[in-house]
Amino acid sequence: MFTTSSKFYVALTVLAAVSFGVYMILIGPSSIGATALFGMIAVGILFIWLSLHTRDADTDDEFASGAAADAPSRSMWPLVGAAGALLTLIGTLTTPLFFILGLIVVVATFVEWGIQAWADRASSDPAYNAAVRAKILHPIEFPVIAAIGLGVIIISFAEIMLAVERSAGAVLFIIVSSWVLAAGVVVAIKPNMRRGIITVIVVVGSLAIVAGGLLGNASGMREELVKAAEEDHFMHRECGPEKDKYTDKLALESVSSRSAVVATVEFIDGKLVAREQGVPGERETITIPRSNPSSIIFRNKTEGEFRLLAVTGKTMVSEGVYEVDEHCTQLIPAGAEQLLTLTMAKPTLEGGEFYLEVPGVEGQRVELVVP
Amino acid sequence: MVSAGQMVNRLTPVLRRLKFLPLVGFVALAGCASNAPQDTWAPEGPNAQMIDDLQKPIFAVAGIVGLIVFGAIAFAMYKFRDRGQPIPEQTHGKPVLEITLTIIPALILTVIGVFTVRTVFDLAKTSDTEMVINVTGQQWWWEYDYPVQEELGITKPIITSGQLVFPVGTKVMLRQTSRDVIHSYWIPKLNGKRDAVPGRVHLNRLEADQPGIYAGQCTEFCGLSHANMRMEAVALSKEDFAKWVDQQLADYQAPAEGTLAKEGETVFLNQCVRCHQVNGLKRADGTPAIAAPDENVVSGAAPNLSKLMTRNTFAGAMFDLVTPECRADVWDASRETFGEKYLAGVSEECLNQTDLRSWLRNAPEMKPMYANPALLTSTGGKYRGMPYLALSENDIEKLVAYLLTLK
Amino acid sequence: MAETATHEHAAHHTSTGLSNNKLGMWLFLGSECLLFGGLISTYMLYRGRVGTGPTPSQVFDIPFTSVSSFVLLMSSLTMVLAVSAAHNKDDRATTLWLTITALLGATFVGGQVYEFTAMYNEGLGFSTSLFASSFYTLTGFHGVHVTVGIIMLMSLVGILNKSKVPGSRAETVEMIGLYWHFVDVVWIVIFTLIYLIPV
Amino acid sequence: MMSEDTTTKQHGMSTAGYVRIALILAAITALEVSTYYVDFGPFFMPSLMIMMVAKFVVVASYFMHLKFDNKIFSWMFYTGLFLAIGVYVAALSTFKFFMA
Amino acid sequence: MAIIERPSTTAPAVLPTVPSAAFGALKRPVTVSSGWRSWLFTVDHKKLGIMYGAVAMFFFIVGGLEAVLIRLQLAAPDGKVLNADLYNQMFTMHATTMVFLFVMPMASAFANYFLPLQIGARDVAFPRINAFGFWAFLFGGIFINMSWFLGGAADGGWFMYAPNSGPIYSPSHGVDFWALGLQITGIASLTGAVNLIVTVLNMRAPGMSLMRMPIFTWMITVVQFLLLFAMPVITVALFLLMFQRNFDATFFDVAAGADPLLWQHLFWIFGHPEVYILILPSFGIISEVLPVFSRKPLFGYPFVVFSGAAIGFVGWGVWAHHMFASGLGPVSVAVFSVATMAIAVPTGVKVVNWTMTIWGGKLSFPVAMKFALGLVILFTIGGLSGVTHSVAPSDTQQTDTYYIVAHFHYVLFGGAIFGLFSGFYYWWPKVFGKMLSERLGNWNFWLMVIGMNMTFAPMHILGLQGQPRRMYVWTEARAGEGFFNLGFWNLVASIGSLILAVGVLFFLINIFVTARKGKQAPADPWDARSLEWMTSNPPKEHNFDSIPTVGHLDEFFHRKYSESESGQLTQVKSGEEVILDLEKNADAHIHMPSPSYWPIVLALSLPVIAFGLIYSIPVAMVGGAIALLGCYGWALEPSTATDDEIDPPSSGQGKEMVHVG
CATH class of the missing domain: 1.10.760 (Cytochrome Bc1 Complex; Chain D, domain 2)
Structure with missing residues (x-):
């Protein structure tokens, strides 16, 4: 009843169970490693059931004896398997990434080597054996290799662009794509192009991209991005009248949230005009419910660039030292509009300043009242 | 022996017509249902009255159309039941009859549509506001804050919860919002409901003809205690409302020592x-x-x-x-x-x-x-x-x- | 309906004379319009709400994105050539053009991966602002559709060079071609509405 | 019962035809990108929209064969498309999205 | 589909056992007619229809129990049966189960089983996608209900409004299970829609033009188009919700400036076509049943078809009538109010045509006819109460109260479920070859009618007296004085729901009784009119021995009766003879698609991915791997189980496979 393939999978499952136990003792149940090994056990059991069930190509005894006589063909899989196991060990000590990579290599070895050895003894004719092996493994190998290839190309292509200057990125992009297109056209025009040349073009192309990728990765991201990442400069805002080096660039033209605002503040010819949603007429004070995120639209209708500053009380930074809370929009030209969302937890009667103002313009102030 | 099947068969048409008798009964009984505090058919303010004036005729129209259709079906069931007549003539339909019976409901609905649109825009008028109250809902209670309105004697913001106090005969504009999930402010006897959506300000008119307490309840599912998030609107005459405002603005008296x-x-x-x-x-x-x-x-x-x-x-x-x-x-x-x-x-x-x-x-x-x-x-x-x-x-x-x- | 030469079957007779697969694919593309329509309208609603994060004009790199649109357009061309080669039963050309389409698609996705990494470093995290969430969701969905398309193209190349009879897979090539062109057409709409119309 | 087979019918375009269409599309894309650099003034939005729709229709009718195939395919696709446009434009308009 | 070639024939002939063309998992199972394997790997539209029906009926019982628990909690003031959180879970899952796991799958059970039969096809266009659709629905339903045991079910209402469905206000995993479960059932509905539309367009019998198709097929086609375009919208909404809950996106987070109404729009753009998806199949069923028992054709067939299409089309323009009170501007409210009224016109046309069909007929009242007439009357009551709140101002008084609960239960229970029950009694002989007992059927019908009216009629009064929906408890204070106060009507509704439960119980009894000793059904029990009755009961695996050429609408009737010059109808042939004619000139060899492993494998990967998205990403990766394996297995599967299989095909003659695609 036990076909050769099922014996192989029983071995695999036992090995997985043992390594699962070792892993749990040594490392403890960190999710990735434990799940991967547990998955291996589950897959092993599935394969056992499958191979028992499908009764495919089970060679009865008297037939197997003839084919298995000659020595098994040389194969590089034991070497790869050993390297994989080593990587797994290193992985357990260093980063889990190596552990997973090692694990994948080990699994791949088991599958490939197992089926290879089994296929060799399927029948006496090597060509037929190769065909049988190809039939089982190709539907698995092709997608995996293709996926790895695709992944490498995409990642390395992205790495190159990250390393290169911002403007050069577009140029490089055009070069690569037109090169691929040109290669396609050339091969299409010459139908009798020998296979050799095609493979050369493909190999050279992919090597170039991968090399570029490694180089890009080594040299790291362009310093403009690195600086942007460190300072997180889009986050902090200077709310003075002058232009802020980082944030004030090409401000927003339109804000599509007209139906979700508490009040609209317009800076018309140097005068700050405030209107509360649903309350007729212009207002000197805007009432905002306590600790409720409320949005205010600021429209600049005066020539020149202005921003809206909201001062919302003060917070105690350290004993006795208070810092004024400021929220502001970007500097916007005439005709543009911005959204400012305020959440004020403390009532205004607690003291401190609560008002809206346009920095650089005196005397234009709208009081904020939080009941 | 008359088999049960035959008896049932003969009784069926009669029973069929009785089937919707209980329903007609219920509708009649509704009339003498109690005047529950949140009765939507007992308006006490101009807005609720406007809705009621639109609503009542439409219920009547729907009732009449219903009776016509059920009458036709009941008659057909009774008259054309199988009494051994030959297989009827295989008619495929009379287009003239179809078209007329399509146009009549279309006409009725256009009439209803015209009145609806007019009432929608009447109810949505906000220009003649006389008083503003900010209503804020949060999980499972309502907060009302009265912004400063000198003409009503409110010199400092007043904050209360639970019962919304307002003067009779004044066009009050509720500016409704919410601090967490969506709630809905609804005093059935004064006006239809409007959702209080966080991040938005929704306007809803409130006005009462007579002093009194009008009950309401949050009607947009807002989690665990949605059923216990109630409110009452208290309408006071203008003088009483002025006394109420002074009462609310009076300074805090700390209790006497030793008590x-x-x-x-x-x-x-x-x-x-x-x-x-x-x-x-x-x-x-x-x-x-x-x-x-x-x-x-x-x-x-x-x-x-x-x-x-x-x-x-x-x-x-x-x-x-x-x-x-x-x-x-x-x-x-x-x-x-x-x-x-x-x-x-x-x-x-x-x-x-x-x-x-x-x-x-x-x-x-x-x-x-x-x-x-x-x-x-x-x-x-x-x-x-x-x-x-x-x-x-x-x-x-x-x-x-x-x-x-x-x- | 392309005959399968290995099994001498009469192609299945259909009432409209059209192939089931093609009708099914067009219905699927019709419903995909609703899916991308929903994501695009979510983006259009939330594009202006940047909170404290970077604004669209500060993170978009128009030259780069226009090249990636050009690349996707060219991949549409090579796809069409692959389909017509398949109909002319020239398997060698079909395989070639399918590979070229897959490669161009890969460069496009590579460009997207680069764009996302660059924006992430410039402070546009997935939950930085509403603009960020809706932008990443929309372009992410489109990127996943392109990647699925590339995987289908490569599997088709794998199947093609194993099939003995030239032109026997013409219909499948046409199906994947329709899918690829739809993904390109959606990018045409996204590119204009998101990148070119300043917020 | 052989049905008339779509594969034997000669397809609408030759390779050169397809390349020509691709070049037209590339030209329109270039024009679109130019709107980013050159200020089109009031024509900015309409021109962008027209170019987008043009590219959409060209790809749909030539590359996707809608022009040469049975009308049922066009019905299927364009029903879905116009339904999407209609429904989402209506939804956005309730958000006062198109208000000036 | 790729054909895996045998290994190169150069292998020396001396090899005693040549392995078969495909190996292991890639081999395609052989058609077996019985045993669990024939159900697990089937692609036959009839087996799948029966399985859809069985699972949907199971979920109907689950949903019913949830409803009875809700009514017990509300029977008396300050009820103690369910606490607040459990009550919220109960009404959410009652609605989700009834809508997504009972009415929709039951409609697709009828569609899967009868559509191919009614248009004279041997199976649907994509049999394996059909199987995948069923398994995806089943796993989706199980996945949603797993939440009961893993920390509480979803408790935000079937509409799951933001921000209440967000991570802060619904911390338990219930909403995640709900969202991902609906994604899976959504995929099932979408694939089903593509499948059935292509079947209707492409696989009709020769001579059957679109205007000669049976009306049930027409209604199902309109429903599939609604599904095709509505499912993607809720998929977008559910993805946004899932990204917000699990990957902290800010789509509905008001602090980031989001607008909660976006969810309401996306949900109801799907929601309103959804309610037409629920009701149109039942319209189709009773439009088949009424003519048969009036012994005269459907009155104004083209009008009924166009009004069905009109309902489907206008259904897309009315969704905001669910949001009249949620703060849209007066202009939008007015527009959607008028559009909602416009929908009442085509519905009115349908009611008119049903009445005209029975007018002047020769009416007999078996239980199927009773349920059909029940639909016409109760649906009309629901429709009229619907018109009263299509008027926006009165809707601001009625929305979210029990008046709306009464409206949609009259329309859904009185309409959709009565239609489905009419379909059970009408088509039971066709599916199982036995007649459901009329005696038990009458008990079932009358108890359901009385129970339904006793439960939902008082809700009109509760709603108008101002009792809001989704309240886990009502108190004496707000119930009003007098004997007929809200307390009385709540008690009446609760008693009514128990009567309803007993009514449904009678149907289950009827099923078992019929299964054990029901009488064998004659070939044409009701002297029916349409094509599905031109097959044996139950139909053979390949449905029609020879595909009939269709001359007119109601082909079966025209083959039995002919009209002499004087216009007098004479019976020419009996139903049995018509069926025998078909069997005489049966086709030589009929190709049926053979079963396949991969639909169930691919469908199984979906809940694994969903489970992983909630608990741990590596599990989701494993699910993804299974999905990839499923896709490749599906694509590389040989188009037929090769004839010279090693284990001899058990079902006699070997089955070739028509290249169905």
């Missing part, structure tokens, strides 16, 4: 003030006691308890501050006497001791809220509702005495 209420105040200062604000309350060292609900409550607000005893309800208008007798006395008061009965507020003997004490003893027991510390990891340790404070009995005694002074 039980004074000890209650100290208990309040070290327990309740973490969330509840009482305007004018001072700590021992004279600094004003500012509540910080934003550190303890997810919605960032807790009911403002200054002048608590001028209101008749507490805990999201779920429980009454007054005993049932006093409540009936206020609710059933005649139009004239209602004003000063309400303004009298909650007296010592009228106070609903049982509910208030059990609320102070263990609030989550009385009203399901997310106040169980075990579930607080997802909301960053903040409550959604009043937690269990483990107050001792005499603390509760003192607190009740102190709360009674908040008039």
Whole structure:
């Protein structure tokens, strides 16, 4: 009843169970490693059931004896398997990434080597054996290799662009794509192009991209991005009248949230005009419910660039030292509009300043009242 | 022997017509249903009246059309039942009849459509607002804050909860919003409902013809205690409303030294003030006691308890501050006497001791809220509702005495 | 309906004379319009709400994105050539053009991966602002559709060079071609509405 | 019962035809990108929209064969498309999205 | 589909056992007619229809129990049966189960089983996608209900409005299970829609033009187009919700400036076509049943078809009538109010045509006819109460109260479920070859009618008296004085729901009784009119021995009766003879698609991915791997189980496979 393939999978499952136990003792149940090994056990059991069930190509005894006589063909899989196991060990000590990579290599070895050895003894004719092996493994190998290839190309292509200057990125992009297109056209025009040349073009192309990728990765991201990442400069805002080096660039033209605002503040010819949603007429004070995120639209209708500053009380930074809370929009030209969302937890009667103002313009102030 | 099948068969057409008799009965019975506090067919304000004037004829039209259709079906069932007649003529339909019976409903609906559109725009008018009240919903109670309006005598913002007090015959504009999820403010006898959506301000008109208390309830599913998030709109005559405003703006009188209420105040200062604000309350060292609900409550607000005893309800208008007798006395008061009965507020003997004490003893027991510390990891340790404070009995005694002074 | 030469079957007779697969694919593309329509309208609603994060004009790199649109357009061309080669039963050309389309698609996705990494470093995290969430969701959905398209192209190349009869897979090539052109057409709409119309 | 087979019918375009269409599309894309650099003034939005729709229709009718195939395919696709446009424009208009 | 070639034939002939063309998992199972394997790997539209029906009926019982628990909690003031959180879970899951796991799958059970039969096809266009659709629905339903045992079910209502469905206000995993479960059932509905539309367009019998198709097929086609275009919209909404809950996106987070109404729009753009998806199949069923028992054709067939299409089309323009009170501007409210009224016109046309069909007929009243007439009357009541709140101002008084609960239960229970029950009694002989007992059927019908009216009629009054929906408890204070106050009507509704439950119980009894000793059904029990009755009961695996050429609408009737010059109808042939004619000139060899492993494998990967998205990403990766394996297995599967299989095909003659695609 036990076909050769099922014996192989029983071995695999036992090995997985043992390594699962070792892993749990040594490392403890960190999710990735434990799940991967547990998955291996589950897959092993599935394969056992499958191979028992499908009764495919089970060679009865008297037939197997003839084919298995000659020595098994040389194969590089034991070497790869050993390297994989080593990587797994290193992985357990260093980063889990190596552990997973090692694990994948080990699994791949088991599958490939197992089926290879089994296929060799399927029948006496090597060509037929190769065909049988190809039939089982190709539907698995092709997608995996293709996926790895695709992944490498995409990642390395992205790495190159990250390393290169911002403007050069577009140029490089055009070069690569037109090169691929040109290669396609050339091969299409010459139908009798020998296979050799095609493979050369493909190999050279992919090597170039991968090399570029490694180089890009080594040299790291362009310093403009690195600086942007460190300072997180889009986050902090200077709310003075002058232009802020980082944030004030090409401000927003339109804000599509007209139906979700508490009040609209317009800076018309140097005068700050405030209107509360649903309350007729212009207002000197805007009432905002306590600790409720409320949005205010600021429209600049005066020539020149202005921003809206909201001062919302003060917070105690350290004993006795208070810092004024400021929220502001970007500097916007005439005709543009911005959204400012305020959440004020403390009532205004607690003291401190609560008002809206346009920095650089005196005397234009709208009081904020939080009941 | 007449088999049961035949008997059933002969009875069926008769029974079929009886089938919807219970339904007609129910509709008739509806007429004499009780006048529930949230009855949508008993308007008491111009807006609800406008809706009712539109609604009643449409119910009538629907009823008549229904009776016509059921009559036709019942007649057909009775007349054309199988009495052995030959297989009927295989007619495929008369287009003329089809088209007429399509146009008639279309005409009826266009008429209804015209009236609907007119009423929609009438109800949505906001230009003639005479008074503004900001209504804010949060999980499981309503807060009302009256912005400064000199012409009504409101010189400082007034904050109350539970009962919305407003003058009779004034076009009040409610600016509704919410601090956490979507709620819906609905006083059936005064106007249709409008959702209070966080991040948005929605406008809804409120106006009453006569003084009185009008009940309402949150009608957009808002979680655990959606059923217990109630509100009442109290309409007072203009003079009574002015007296109410002065009452609300009056300064805070600390209780006299040595009395039980004074000890209650100290208990309040070290327990309740973490969330509840009482305007004018001072700590021992004279600094004003500012509540910080934003550190303890997810919605960032807790009911403002200054002048608590001028209101008749507490805990999201779920429980009454007054005993049932006093409540009936206020609710059933005649139009004239209602004003000063309400303004009298909650007296010592009228106070609903049982509910208030059990609320102070263990609030989550009385009203399901997310106040169980075990579930607080997802909301960053903040409550959604009043937690269990483990107050001792005499603390509760003192607190009740102190709360009674908040008039 | 392409005959399968290995099994001498009469092609299945259909009432409209059209192939089931093609009708099914067009219905699927019709419903995909609703899916991308929903994501695009979510983006259009939330594009202006940047909170404290970077604004669209500060993170978009128009030259780069226009090249990636050009690349996707060219991949549409090579796809069409592959389909017509398949109909002319020239398997060698079909395989070639399918590979070229897959490669161009890969460069496009590579460009997207680069764009996302660059924006992430410039402070546009997935939950930085509403603009960020809706932008990443929309372009992410489109990127996943392109990647699925590339995987289908490569599997088709794998199947093609194993099938003995030239032109026997013409219909499948046409199906994947329709899918690829739809993904390109959606990018045409996204490119204009999101990148070119300044916020 | 052989049905008339779509594969034997000569397809609408030759390779050169397809390349020509691709070049037209590339030209329109270039024009679109130019709107980013050159200020079109009031014509900015309409021109972008027209170019987008043009590219959409060209790819749909030539590359996706809608022009040469049975009308049922066009019905299927364009029903879905116009339904999407209609429904989402209506939804956005309730958000006062198109208000000036 | 790729054909895996045998290994190169150069292998020496001396090899005693040549392995078969495909190996292991890639081999395609052989058609077996019985045993669990024939159900697990089937692609036959009839087996799948029966399985859809069985699972949907199971979920109907689950949903019914949830409803009874809700009514017990509300029977008396301050009820103690369910606490607040459990009540919220109960009404959410009652609605989700009834809508997504009962009415929709039951409609696709009828569609899967009868559509191919009614248009004279041997199976649907994509049999394996059909199987995948069923398994995806089943796993989706199980996945949603797993939440009961893993920390509480979803508790935000079936509409799951933001921000209440967000991570802060619904911390338990219930909403995640709900969102991902609906994604899976959504995929099932979408694939089903593509499948059935292509079947209707492409696989009709020769001579059957679109205007000669049976009306049930027409209604199902309109429903599939609604599904095709509505499912993607809710998929977008559910993805946004899932990204917000699990990957902290800020789509509905008001602090980031989001607008909660976006969810309402996306949900109801799907929601309103959804309610037409629920009702149109039942319209189709009773439009088949009424003519048969009036013994005269459907009155104004083209009008009924165009009004069905009109309902489907206008259904896309009315979704905001669910949001009249949620703060849209007066202009939008007015527009959507008028559009909602416009929908009443085509519905009115349908009611007119049903009445005209029975007018002048020769009416007999078996239980199927009773349920059909029940639909016409109760649906009309629901429709009229619907018109009263299509008027926006009165809707601001009625929305979210029990009046709306009464409206949609009259329309859904009185309409959709009565239609489905009419279909059970009408088509039971066709599916199982036995007649459901009329005696038990009458008990079932009358108890359901009385129970339904006793439960939902008082809800009109509760709603008008101002009782809001989704309240876990009602109190004496707000119930009003007098005997007929809200307390009385709540009690009446609760008793009515128990009667309803007993009524449905009678149907289950009827099923078992019929299964054990029901009488064998004659070939043409009802002297029916359409094509599905031109097959044996139950139909053979390949449905028609020879595909009939269709001459007119109601082909079966025209083959039985002919009209002499004087216009007098004479019966020419009996139903049995018509069926025998078909069997005489049966086709030589009929190709049926053979079963396949891969639909169930691919469908199984979906809940694994969903489970992983909630608990741990590596599990989701494993699910993804299974999905990839499923896709490749599906694509590389040989188009037929090769004839010379090693284990001899058990079902006699070997099955070739028509290249169905």
